[in-house]
Amino acid sequence: MKGLWLENKQLQLRTDLPTPEPPTGEALVRVLQAGVCNTDLELLRGYYPYSGILGHEFVGVVEQGPKELLHHRVVGEINAACGKCYFCRKGQPTHCENRTVLGIVNRNGAFANYLSLPIENLHLVPESVTTDAATFTEPLAAALEIQQQVAVDSDKRVLVIGDGKLGQLVAQTLAITGCELLAVGRHREKLANLEAQGIKTGFADAVINRTFDISVECTGNPEGFAIALQALRPRGTLVLKSTYAGKLTIDASSIVVDEITVIGSRCGPFPAALQLLAQGKVEVEGLIQARYPLSEGLRAFDHAQRRGVLKVLLEMN
Amino acid sequence: MKGLWLENKQLQLRTDLPTPEPPTGEALVRVLQAGVCNTDLELLRGYYPYSGILGHEFVGVVEQGPKELLHHRVVGEINAACGKCYFCRKGQPTHCENRTVLGIVNRNGAFANYLSLPIENLHLVPESVTTDAATFTEPLAAALEIQQQVAVDSDKRVLVIGDGKLGQLVAQTLAITGCELLAVGRHREKLANLEAQGIKTGFADAVINRTFDISVECTGNPEGFAIALQALRPRGTLVLKSTYAGKLTIDASSIVVDEITVIGSRCGPFPAALQLLAQGKVEVEGLIQARYPLSEGLRAFDHAQRRGVLKVLLEMN
Numbered sequence: 001m002k003g004l005w006l007e008n009k010q011l012q013l014r015t016d017l018p019t020p021e022p023p024t025g026e027a028l029v030r031v032l033q034a035g036v037c038n039t040d041l042e043l044l045r046g047y048y049p050y051s052g053i054l055g056h057e058f059v060g061v062v063e064q065g066p067k068e069l070l071h072h073r074v075v076g077e078i079n080a081a082c083g084k085c086y087f088c089r090k091g092q093p094t095h096c097e098n099r100t101v102l103g104i105v106n107r108n109g110a111f112a113n114y115l116s117l118p119i120e121n122l123h124l125v126p127e128s129v130t131t132d133a134a135t136f137t138e139p140l141a142a143a144l145e146i147q148q149q150v151a152v153d154s155d156k157r158v159l160v161i162g163d164g165k166l167g168q169l170v171a172q173t174l175a176i177t178g179c180e181l182l183a184v185g186r187h188r189e190k191l192a193n194l195e196a197q198g199i200k201t202g203f204a205d206a207v208i209n210r211t212f213d214i215s216v217e218c219t220g221n222p223e224g225f226a227i228a229l230q231a232l233r234p235r236g237t238l239v240l241k242s243t244y245a246g247k248l249t250i251d252a253s254s255i256v257v258d259e260i261t262v263i264g265s266r267c268g269p270f271p272a273a274l275q276l277l278a279q280g281k282v283e284v285e286g287l288i289q290a291r292y293p294l295s296e297g298l299r300a301f302d303h304a305q306r307r308g309v310l311k312v313l314l315e316m317n
Numbered sequence: 318m319k320g321l322w323l324e325n326k327q328l329q330l331r332t333d334l335p336t337p338e339p340p341t342g343e344a345l346v347r348v349l350q351a352g353v354c355n356t357d358l359e360l361l362r363g364y365y366p367y368s369g370i371l372g373h374e375f376v377g378v379v380e381q382g383p384k385e386l387l388h389h390r391v392v393g394e395i396n397a398a399c400g401k402c403y404f405c406r407k408g409q410p411t412h413c414e415n416r417t418v419l420g421i422v423n424r425n426g427a428f429a430n431y432l433s434l435p436i437e438n439l440h441l442v443p444e445s446v447t448t449d450a451a452t453f454t455e456p457l458a459a460a461l462e463i464q465q466q467v468a469v470d471s472d473k474r475v476l477v478i479g480d481g482k483l484g485q486l487v488a489q490t491l492a493i494t495g496c497e498l499l500a501v502g503r504h505r506e507k508l509a510n511l512e513a514q515g516i517k518t519g520f521a522d523a524v525i526n527r528t529f530d531i532s533v534e535c536t537g538n539p540e541g542f543a544i545a546l547q548a549l550r551p552r553g554t555l556v557l558k559s560t561y562a563g564k565l566t567i568d569a570s571s572i573v574v575d576e577i578t579v580i581g582s583r584c585g586p587f588p589a590a591l592q593l594l595a596q597g598k599v600e601v602e603g604l605i606q607a608r609y610p611l612s613e614g615l616r617a618f619d620h621a622q623r624r625g626v627l628k629v630l631l632e633m634n
Binding site (some may be wrong): 047085086149210234236240241242251257258262263266268 | 578
């Protein structure tokens, strides 16, 4: 089969990859479409060691698996857990100590014709959800993880920093809570996308320091972190949603003096994300900026790496 | 009156200071004894701008004030709040936007014969608590703040990093919860002090990474922070108890991937601290390493600045 193979910071389109043979408990999924995520770009830059097929945001059709999934469209949670370790027993499989992660850690990913994932990781895509929309399930779930960790309601003043792919989804999911929301970024047209959905936006200078209860950092750069920290009231909460290339230098004394909580946030609940998509409560299709067939996967990556680009999709057939 | 006056990173013993004249709502306190804290040393190094009398850990006797306090020993909360701002109305006076802070922000401190504080800040010292022990009320309250912010119980594995003054109090207060506790530091004799109270201790190499639910950083240095972060299980909580001179460089990606919570922790509940002292549940007098009269205050500071020194007290009479 074809696939985008990463090795030594080099991505190559290979046509000689074996179709996966799912072990017991896993299903074979024919990939329909997949999205390029910032994590893919970071893996390509070598921030984490990984060799194999890239990709973890996908929609596919089950070709081998249990009857209730067979020939249906599915999306898949990316952490394949052992089921036995401390975290699995505690009901936190996304933190399984022995986990493999689709296209990220020791498990071939979704930028290929086929992938294999544990059956329990797969979720049926509701009929009413388009394949385009369903491709956003994984990052949308990651955005929803914030609300699993921090109570967000209409009494809260919330700031989202970053108008990229993740920031857009985070802002939309937070808007649904009725909180007093401001989303800031650097790109007029991306902010306009949020404004069109009734979300208040601005550039960084729109942030009044020390007035927010919650700030969500979606830029992955130190400037974003500094804005997020300064924006908070004492006892406020800073949600770190982006991973950071290398180290981050922070003003730790202000965290102590103002008793700030900083919380890291990663993968989230797929069922809730699919439900939001089915209800039409988030607008994701406007985030798609380009589509490439898998055979032009390297061009797709070039495109995705340009500054300010939102979602680039790969189509497998 | 006499007092230790800080100005332009210079500490001087002055004998020409006016005795405070408490405004309405404040009491005049004759200071009996005061403790030198790391924050005092940081103020002296110029980490925060402050000019005035230093000192915020004290025991005194009320000489002008309401009948129920008059001629009694008191300790005092250090944040003098406005009572009107957002945080005061929210019941969080330690975060008052207009606060002055005894010996730290715009309010003369305790290294003097007299001080003035709002009456509501003062707490009677129980008869059974010695003046030596009561001098530790403020840092002990700060140690107890951790338990106001994070649930600590016998199911939790907890690491305290730092065997200095604050680390010792933090470890002792956490031990009372019955949690599975390890305290690490660099000083054999200080760790022995904790061992004598039944607390398991070790050097940094005793820490097994990724096995603790909670870690408490009491060193104020980047190495301590790194140990605290690496020690945590996914979804663990790192309590930042020390302020940091300058910036701190951290591995933010591990905070995101492991969904770690970092929480800053500052001033805590005085009544709970006084109760622990009255019940004899913490051993503080062993932390006293030297006593100086106020007239030898500069020597006291020289002593307190030596590496590895625990509590240095100033006696005012």
